[in-house]
Amino acid sequence: MSAEDIEQLPVVYRLALAYAPAAAKPASLALLALDTRLARIGAQASEPMIAQLKLAWWRDQFARAPAEWPKGEPLLGTLRDLGFHGADLAALVDGWEVVTVSENIGSGEAKALADGRASAWAALAKIAGEAPSGAEQKAAKAWSAGELAVEAEDHGKSGSIPRSLRALAVLAALGRRASMGRRPMLEGPAAMLLAMRVGIFGR
Template identity: 35%
Template sequence: MERTELIEECPEVSRIALASAGRNRDLWLAAFALDGRIGRMVLGASEPMLGQMRLAWWRDQFGQPVTKRPEGDPLLDLIGRKWEGGESALRELVDGWEALLSPRPLSGTDRASFIAGRASLARALADRAGSPSAAREAQCAGTLWALADLAIHAQEPGERSAALDDAVEFAQDSLRLPRSLRPLSVIGGLARRSLRLGGCPLVGDRLSPFIALRLGLFGR
């Protein structure tokens, strides 16, 4: 039951990517569910201060030893089992999402913080999934993922155009990631497509299921 609840916390693109996770599924599930929960806190916050308070709780938990954290939250418990020692990347993810609580339009610094949070998570996933040599390419996938979300969730035209401009250098070539990082191939590939199409949703159109299937099977 806990796994089902956590899967439901993942954004749709992350749930699709989980199908390619293999033996490290819980590692990916913890990362994607955290990203989904934090993202909903930020995007659904009626007041920035309330969102910041909720994010501060998570940041505090990642600063404590696993044995000092409260028990009973399936996500926090899974993070304790699968991400012990890698919490710095999770804190950067939280920091990145917090930047989106800034006044709009987002500044270049705010956008860079969000991108850095997703890129840091992707690098940490490469390391913890046993493919540290692919960290740079994983970081590129995380950057594409962040830029696509910045374009999709833009609240002003300038935000969308800034994300698309920043994506030019990253969206030229297909990602080349090892099999152990196939979920990043799926998300990064769909994000690259989204950006090349002007910031369309990562999934939901007629072709996206077939592209996701191809990425899951072959990586590109």
């Protein structure tokens, strides 16, 4: 993936990506790009049914073996080359579908999205040669709650997250702060300082 792909990400994702270890940066970028693509399907569709049809295409691809993914979709090729499997990513499609069709975004939608994100990022840890710690779920919940502007179920820290998931740790910290204060994830200088601290030290 290229600098152009990075520019397509939301600013908060680009900030988090900057702290990903070099070895994990390509996979982190691929997951953030997939997350962004799925989110935009819902945001840009004129009707929920249209979004569901487009999301169903991604779900269908992830039900197939990576070798069978269509060559014409560069993001799928990148995910395949990095070692991801459809089983790692299908729940992320499901999570975004729950968010897309919901009329009122709440904790249930945030949990569905978090489940999908946790599955994908746990797979990244394995690809990087690290064992998932179980903290991915809590981190994904904090990130999703902050992004969807809902109250987090648990404001506690995520625990020890594998170093390869440093981008996830940054998003979790920013999401936790946002959900506690009901504010945007990157509001104010304190958000940048928090991202820097977690990005460098992991907590």
